[in-house]
Amino acid sequence: MKRQFRVLPLLALTLLAGCKSQSPTTTSGSGVRQGLGVYEYRDEDPSVQPFFSDRQGVIGRNGMVASAHPEASQVGLNILKAGGNAVDAAVAVQFALAVVYPGAGNIGGGGFMVYRGNDGKAYTLDYREKAPGRATQDMYLDSLGNVRPGLSISGHLASGVPGSVDGMAEAHKRFGKLSWAQVLQPAIDLAAKGFALTERDALGLNRIKGDLTTINPGKTYFLKNTNPADTLKWQKGEIMVQADLARTLQRIQSQGRAGFYEGETARLLAEEMKRGNGLITEDDLKDYHSVWRDPIQATYKNYNVITMPPTSSGGVALVQLMRFTEPYPLRKWGWNRDSTVQVMVEAERRVYADRAKFLGDPDFVKVPSDTLMNVDYLKSRWTDFSFAKATDSKNVRGGTIPGYESLETTHFSVVDKAGNAVSITTTLNGGYGSRVVVGGAGFFMNNEMDDFSVKPGVPNMFGLIGNQANAIAPQKRMLSSMTPTILEKDGKLFMVVGTPGGSTIITSVYQTILNVIEHGMSMQQAVNALKFHHQWLPDKTIFENGAFSDATVQNLQNRGYMLEKLTNTLGRMDCVLIRPDGSYEGASDPRADNTARGY
Numbered sequence: 227m228k229r230q231f232r233v234l235p236l237l238a239l240t241l242l243a244g245c246k247s248q249s250p251t252t253t254s255g256s257g258v259r260q261g262l263g264v265y266e267y268r269d270e271d272p273s274v275q276p277f278f279s280d281r282q283g284v285i286g287r288n289g290m291v292a293s294a295h296p297e298a299s300q301v302g303l304n305i306l307k308a309g310g311n312a313v314d315a316a317v318a319v320q321f322a323l324a325v326v327y328p329g330a331g332n333i334g335g336g337g338f339m340v341y342r343g344n345d346g347k348a349y350t351l352d353y354r355e356k357a358p359g360r361a362t363q364d365m366y367l368d369s370l371g372n373v374r375p376g377l378s379i380s381g382h383l384a385s386g387v388p389g390s391v392d393g394m395a396e397a398h399k400r401f402g403k404l405s406w407a408q409v410l411q412p413a414i415d416l417a418a419k420g421f422a423l424t425e426r427d428a429l430g431l432n433r434i435k436g437d438l439t440t441i442n443p444g445k446t447y448f449l450k451n452t453n454p455a456d457t458l459k460w461q462k463g464e465i466m467v468q469a470d471l472a473r474t475l476q477r478i479q480s481q482g483r484a485g486f487y488e489g490e491t492a493r494l495l496a497e498e499m500k501r502g503n504g505l506i507t508e509d510d511l512k513d514y515h516s517v518w519r520d521p522i523q524a525t526y527k528n529y530n531v532i533t534m535p536p537t538s539s540g541g542v543a544l545v546q547l548m549r550f551t552e553p554y555p556l557r558k559w560g561w562n563r564d565s566t567v568q569v570m571v572e573a574e575r576r577v578y579a580d581r582a583k584f585l586g587d588p589d590f591v592k593v594p595s596d597t598l599m600n601v602d603y604l605k606s607r608w609t610d611f612s613f614a615k616a617t618d619s620k621n622v623r624g625g626t627i628p629g630y631e632s633l634e635t636t637h638f639s640v641v642d643k644a645g646n647a648v649s650i651t652t653t654l655n656g657g658y659g660s661r662v663v664v665g666g667a668g669f670f671m672n673n674e675m676d677d678f679s680v681k682p683g684v685p686n687m688f689g690l691i692g693n694q695a696n697a698i699a700p701q702k703r704m705l706s707s708m709t710p711t712i713l714e715k716d717g718k719l720f721m722v723v724g725t726p727g728g729s730t731i732i733t734s735v736y737q738t739i740l741n742v743i744e745h746g747m748s749m750q751q752a753v754n755a756l757k758f759h760h761q762w763l764p765d766k767t768i769f770e771n772g773a774f775s776d777a778t779v780q781n782l783q784n785r786g787y788m789l790e791k792l793t794n795t796l797g798r799m800d801c802v803l804i805r806p807d808g809s810y811e812g813a814s815d816p817r818a819d820n821t822a823r824g825y
């Protein structure tokens with residue numbers, strides 16, 4: 227199916243704004259021009275502190291890698307310096323993250339890649355996990371049709387057939403320049419020789435010790451001491467060695483995809499599944515193949531948004547969100563002022579309702595992506611919008627499309643010297659996935675099956691509701707929110723962006739893009755900026771502490787918005803911006819260990 231989306235006349239888009247608006251009660255923030263012609267955001271209201279931290283971006287001219295872990299970013303940078311291109315570096319980073327960031331980096335999970343070559347051609351690779359051949363629609367329900375809690379989240383039954391290794395092999399085969407052996411070597415070294423844990427690494431592993439020992443009886447992976455009963459905890463700076471994982475990576479290095487999907491690794495994985503009553507077989511592994519899909523390409527003002535089509539919902543949703551807000555003067559209203567927030571939240575409410583109704587694996591269900599992103603359709607979804615009062619989510623359903631039959635993740639961004647760009651989001655789903663470690667092979671398996679709608683209307687671990695379009699079927703891919711995205715400005719590479727965060731991925735990417743192109747923030751400021759999120763159901767807007775001024779909170783509540791201040795944070799962005807002078811600004815999220823490295 228063709229998925230190219232053409233320029234839409236601005237006139238048509240302005241109709242979207244509707245005529246119910248009353249004067250917005252906001253004051254405006256301002257962009258202050260800095261050297262190099264990059265805008266730096268300042269807020270005119272000194273009581274508003276929009277940033278999580280004052281971290282500055284990393285500037286380079288020849289290459290940039292932003293990822294969730296300093297060791298992985300360094301691996302990517304070394305590959306670029308050794309003459310590798312953005313894809314070589316991205317493949318090396320994916321494997322390095324599988325070693326140094328086992329909570330989300332993976333070979334037992336899956337992901338999505340958006341690639342834009344410096345010739346302007348764009349590609350996406352879907353290496354999302356698939357349901358095993360023996361999966362059934364009701365596999366998580368009891369005889370009365372009730373959901374058996376936890377089964378899609380932890381343990382062997384929670385895993386889909388992993389896609390990451392096939393994805394990396396495909397990406398490298400098509401676009402890599404260095405040898406496969408060379409891009410695998412840094413990860414093998416990190417696993418075999420070990421690396422120093424960050425404080426966050428140590429805390430993460432200590433936190434899951436209980437699950438590690440109950441879900442993996444008799445195994446000692448990721449425990450500080452080979453005696454599982456030992457209560458010793460990991461400390462920052464300790465060296466963690468992963469010998470079995472090093473051997474698994476060596477098999478992948480010498481045999482390519484067959485080093486994972488056939489032979490010893492496949493045998494170990496299938497044995498592990500048998501041991502824990504999981505469903506994945508050696509045949510499932512052999513049959514797994516990632517898929518090149520036509521990217522979604524959509525214009526927003528003088529930008530072109532290149533993003534992931536289904537099986538992720540992220541791209542369709544991002545384009546819907548941007549088109550809903552395009553007609554409004556967000557810049558004039560100001561960053562996170564009440565009218566700005568209102569328009570964005572109302573867009574989010576409608577977009578997530580559509581996601582629940584229509585989106586699923588396009589190889590199994592007809593996904594009406596074109597219609598969902600069409601301006602006339604979006605206009606029809608906006609008729610009940612009013613600045614006076616919040617729309618009630620109870621009254622919002624997925625839209626009506628005539629003729630349509632109903633039926634801890636991580637992101638990294640790489641740009642090389644030649645201007646090739648990679649945007650990858652990859653995941654085990656929850657932190658450390660199903661918490662099952664494949665015996666003898668040393669890696670975590672995903673719990674991606676929870677991203678299916680296990681029963682219509684029953685929320686998944688991110689509170690997302692789905693329907694028949696995202697019901698379980700053998701070999702089907704589960705719907706994702708991951709939104710790896712690349713933006714062009716005036717036809718040239720402009721931004722590489724993405725984040726983890728489950729259902730909040732889409733809205734974090736949306737805000738980060740708007741922060742730069744509407745509010746005049748630098749890339750790092752856009753990442754540092756405090757964020758909010760609404761996903762239709764539950765009907766509430768969650769926000770990072772400080773994201774809204776007291777006055778905005780009051781105004782929104784007066785108009786019927788339910789607001790909830792978070793005690794934790796939103797997003798772990800890793801982005802690159804091409805500045806007007808051609809240099810790269812790498813921006814990594816100060817909310818975690820994320821690090822940008824450039825040269």
Ligand code: DON
Nearest residue numbers: 634635655706707726727728
């Ligand atoms: O594909 C998805 O949408 C989810 N499996 C992503 C999970 C995620 O982002 C967890 N990290 N915070």
